[in-house]
Amino acid sequence: MKHIYANLLGNWVNLTSAPDCVIGESRLSPNAWYEENAEIFAPINRTSKDTLYQFPYVHIYYQGKDYKINPTVHIQIVTETN
Numbered sequence: 001m002k003h004i005y006a007n008l009l010g011n012w013v014n015l016t017s018a019p020d021c022v023i024g025e026s027r028l029s030p031n032a033w034y035e036e037n038a039e040i041f042a043p044i045n046r047t048s049k050d051t052l053y054q055f056p057y058v059h060i061y062y063q064g065k066d067y068k069i070n071p072t073v074h075i076q077i078v079t080e081t082n
Contacts, residue, residue, distance in 0.1 A: 004030040006060055007074040008067055021062045040071045 004015045015030040023033040042056035057068040
């Protein structure tokens with residue numbers, strides 16, 4: 001089983017254990033998001049340079065809040081093996 005963790009405001013949270021959590025513009029469950037190519041926003045051609053709005057991010061909806069976080073630093077995938 002895979003667990004998707006995200007660092008949200010300094011706290012690592014297991015997104016797969018939150019029934020109301022969805023990720024991305026498609027609003028998929030964390031496991032579906034991961035299995036369906038783990039979509040992130042990362043424009044190849046930026047319309048503006050040096051702006052936070054064009055920086056790669058993952059869009060997470062968790063416990064009634066909307067987060068945009070850096071996927072390379074604040075997302076971890078943990079796989080349980082038995």
